[in-house]
Amino acid sequence: MKNIRNFCIIAHIDHGKSTLADRLLDYTGSVTDREKQNQLLDNMDLERERGITIKSHAIQMEYTFEGQEYILNLIDTPGHVDFSYEVSRSIAACEGALLIVDAAQSIQAQTISNLYLALENDLEIIPILNKVDLPSANPEEVTDDIVDLLGCDAEEVIHASGKTGFGVDNILQAIIERIPAPEGDPEAPLQALIFDSVYNSYRGIETYFRIMNGEIKKGQRIKFMATNNEYFADEVGTLKLNQVVKQSVKTGDVGYLITGIKTAKEVKVGDTITDAAKPTTEIIDGFEDVKPMVFAGIYPVDTEDYEELRYSMEKLQLNDASLVFVPESSAALGFGFRCGFLGMLHMEIIQERLEREFNMTVITTVPNVSYHAYTKKNPEEIVLLNNPSDLPEPSKLDRVEEPYIKASIITKSDFVGQVMSLCIEKRGEITNQTYLTTERVELTFDMPLAEIVFDFYDRLKTVSKGYASFDYSPIGMKSSKLVRVDILLNGQPVDALSALLHADNAYHIGKKIVEKLKELIPRQQFDIPIQAAIGAKIIARETTKALRKDVTAKCYGGDISRKRKLLEKQKKGKKRMRQVGNVEIPQEAFMAVLKLND
Ligand SMILES: Nc1nc2c(ncn2[C@@H]2O[C@H](COP(=O)(O)OP(=O)(O)OP(=O)(O)O)[C@@H](O)[C@H]2O)c(=O)[nH]1
Numbered sequence: 001m002k003n004i005r006n007f008c009i010i011a012h013i014d015h016g017k018s019t020l021a022d023r024l025l026d027y028t029g030s031v032t033d034r035e036k037q038n039q040l041l042d043n044m045d046l047e048r049e050r051g052i053t054i055k056s057h058a059i060q061m062e063y064t065f066e067g068q069e070y071i072l073n074l075i076d077t078p079g080h081v082d083f084s085y086e087v088s089r090s091i092a093a094c095e096g097a098l099l100i101v102d103a104a105q106s107i108q109a110q111t112i113s114n115l116y117l118a119l120e121n122d123l124e125i126i127p128i129l130n131k132v133d134l135p136s137a138n139p140e141e142v143t144d145d146i147v148d149l150l151g152c153d154a155e156e157v158i159h160a161s162g163k164t165g166f167g168v169d170n171i172l173q174a175i176i177e178r179i180p181a182p183e184g185d186p187e188a189p190l191q192a193l194i195f196d197s198v199y200n201s202y203r204g205i206e207t208y209f210r211i212m213n214g215e216i217k218k219g220q221r222i223k224f225m226a227t228n229n230e231y232f233a234d235e236v237g238t239l240k241l242n243q244v245v246k247q248s249v250k251t252g253d254v255g256y257l258i259t260g261i262k263t264a265k266e267v268k269v270g271d272t273i274t275d276a277a278k279p280t281t282e283i284i285d286g287f288e289d290v291k292p293m294v295f296a297g298i299y300p301v302d303t304e305d306y307e308e309l310r311y312s313m314e315k316l317q318l319n320d321a322s323l324v325f326v327p328e329s330s331a332a333l334g335f336g337f338r339c340g341f342l343g344m345l346h347m348e349i350i351q352e353r354l355e356r357e358f359n360m361t362v363i364t365t366v367p368n369v370s371y372h373a374y375t376k377k378n379p380e381e382i383v384l385l386n387n388p389s390d391l392p393e394p395s396k397l398d399r400v401e402e403p404y405i406k407a408s409i410i411t412k413s414d415f416v417g418q419v420m421s422l423c424i425e426k427r428g429e430i431t432n433q434t435y436l437t438t439e440r441v442e443l444t445f446d447m448p449l450a451e452i453v454f455d456f457y458d459r460l461k462t463v464s465k466g467y468a469s470f471d472y473s474p475i476g477m478k479s480s481k482l483v484r485v486d487i488l489l490n491g492q493p494v495d496a497l498s499a500l501l502h503a504d505n506a507y508h509i510g511k512k513i514v515e516k517l518k519e520l521i522p523r524q525q526f527d528i529p530i531q532a533a534i535g536a537k538i539i540a541r542e543t544t545k546a547l548r549k550d551v552t553a554k555c556y557g558g559d560i561s562r563k564r565k566l567l568e569k570q571k572k573g574k575k576r577m578r579q580v581g582n583v584e585i586p587q588e589a590f591m592a593v594l595k596l597n598d
Helices: 017-027 045-050 081-092 109-120 139-150 168-178 303-319 344-358 413-425 449-453 456-463 503-520 560-574
Strands: 004-011 058-065 068-075 096-102 124-130 191-200 204-213 221-224 230-232 235-239 243-246 254-258 272-275 294-300 324-330 334-341 362-364 371-375 383-385 397-412 429-435 440-448 468-480 482-489 499-502 528-534 537-544 577-580 583-586
Touching (some): 004 109, 017 168, 058 168, 058 235, 068 168, 081 109, 081 191, 109 397, 109 468, 124 139, 124 168, 191 303, 294 324, 303 324, 303 344, 334 344, 397 413, 397 449, 413 440, 440 468, 449 456, 449 468, 482 503, 499 503, 503 528, 503 537
Parallel strands (some): 004 096, 096 124
Antiparallel strands (some): 058 068, 204 254, 221 272, 235 254, 371 383, 397 468, 482 499, 528 537
């Protein structure tokens, strides 16, 4: 046990975590040449393409230092706020963390929020100044920032480059010398923390764990404490680039477990595994059920594909326990599902995975957060509001509450004014302002989550010229004035275009939505009035004028291949169109409310 080191890497997105992890694997000879790929840890196609780590993974390295052999378990963590719960679990499985800071970007919002998580878990922090090879790197200044943040000495900050491999040896030495070996009692009853799980279509769910006390043996009868379900440990082992089957995995080590479980729901990240016959009395604390934050409708483009969509979503859920969905129907779109996501990125990922892995083309409706409504009849009972159509009639409605977050934004002092106005426009209330250095400021706001869902990231990037980073955590519900803005096309309400908006913004946003829809809805053979309404009251109107020319008219008698190309193009464009009444609506229109400022 004294030669084991468990560590994770924490960083703001794009500061070079995955690249550096690959370097460590390379340097310790943990990968053969054949296995070398650009980003080894990001083994989902989607992850590699987007350059982000979606799910955490673990990997074991062996390294000989001063004549002693060490086992280094690296637990990779996702960098995006949508997945911060997974970060917190991976952190809990370690004794130390490499804190990576980009030498050109310096400290950013997630550097700080992840650092706090690591400190809460008493991890030893090894600060690393990464990307020192960049011409724009600013090593002295950024080192000062790190020293200020951590209260460490400048000598403790390791200079490195994931690109050239510079400094990797120093990092490995620091891992061995500075991070404590795991503690724990090998004789005690089994107590292991689940920090991740992965779905494998042949073997069922693979559970990743870190053993705090005791050991886990092949064939042992074990129990998951959150669910109280018992299983046999069909296979256990450690994690190299591939799994290495073992007879047992012991205290302090990190490993995987296969029990024949088929659905991701049964395995909860953060849960404790123990022995069924001789259970531990202590649950590892910190376990919480992750709740979806953002909801949207997902519909098949072709109504006939509904059953297939259900099948695909069920398959996807086996794999991703944080995805929730219930059937819903819309007058405009037919049968589909109301889905809950951890955040906007999670929503995009699900949509993309449906397309890539299941070949499903879907239409996603305007996302909204989950409100709590209370009716006059029963003012104590919460009615969960995940869908605009569920909003009770104004006469029956007592009050509505909406979820709030604590938002932390780090930016340059030059942009404080603009960032503040943006946050105030988004109904934020400033709670704190701290100068991290003379140039960098951390602003903290209490804000409605709903405002983040709508175009917040993009606006923040624009007003700060890219020099702002953002992180948030939920802080509970607050009362809100909510109205439903309906959209009518050609006089017909299209339920899938309805949005829940704060009363103060409803007129303004309603007008903008209508203007945006005018741009997005293709012209047809007749005029299409586009209206926004609150209840029976029309608050805005635009008209898409009738089409005058036939696009292919010119091609008659002309070059047939050109005409075919045009028609092909038209067909492609149609793929994501939905006929509602006699109006064709493209997918972009359903999301128009998110892009009002483009
Ligand atoms: N010049 C230079 N570029 C680097 C270095 N390390 C990483 N990069 C580049 O920075 C970008 C982000 O690197 P990643 O390793 O994917 O960043 P990450 O922190 O893992 O990102 P997430 O997984 O999304 O959190 C990539 O384009 C890398 O090629 C470095 O040391 N020097």
